[in-house]
Amino acid sequence: MPESKKKSRKLVQIVATSLAIAVAVVSEILVGWIQPFADNVSDFFRDGDPVLTSVVSIDAEVPGEDLLLVGGVTNADLDRLETLRGEQREQWFRERDAITAGPKEVKIQVKGNRRDQVRIVGIHPSPECSYPADSAYLINMDGRGGIPPSIGVVLSLDEPFDEPVTQDPEHPLKYVPFFRDRTITLEDKETEYLVITILPSYGGGLCQTAINLEVLVNGKTTTQTIGDDDNPIYVLSTQSTRDPSPFQMYEGMCWRPVPYTPSDMAVYGRCADPSNVKENW
Structure with a gap:
């Protein structure tokens, strides 16, 4: 070649x-x-926020003894209550959206919704509190009674906490800041469950609050809100039975609740008639 x-x-x-x-x-x-x-x-x-959320349940941490009926009760309501027992009585309160006093436990499912990992770096409430006019507060009610492994967080609408806390695993009676040494990380489509206990504002009456998640995505922090006017989260302060209250106070241990007045009188006397006292007192 x-x-x-x-x-x-x-x-x-x-x-x-x-x-x-x-x-x-x-x-x-x-x-x-x-x-x-x-x-x-x-x-x-992609549809939706970086973290998809759904409320699994909203319950009283301890099934309630005190209940609030916004809008109050009528004589007809009291007459009806006098005839109800057991599940019928509890159903009557559920149908009227009775609110239980004390800490509220909100169970939430969170799910990653981005290709890259997202992190929840903060959780905080945003309450608005008031004493709704003409509301009836029933004392000493008998309640109106498994989710997968979950992450426990405690929020306060008042003191003693100004940030989310959780139980110290080594000291169960001690609380430590939740986000001090951790975040909640979610891979794409990964699911976790949060159990958020909300402590009431003890001077705030009835509070409607949202739960705000601070979510870190690609170096930027966004805020996602759980709870609105269509899906409210209510937290009710336990009312003192010794101090005047803006609510109409009723003795709930009577089959027919009667107006409550602070006294040392036994419940039999406060119910006016022994036959009006619930048998389980």
């Missing part, structure tokens, strides 16, 4: 190899540039 043809073929091979390398390099650069953009576009078109 002539020397000139050998050189020409060698040149073609060199050019072809160089082009292949160049294409590979450019492709790698383009993939590196396009991939984050594609990921961002993918996240952009």
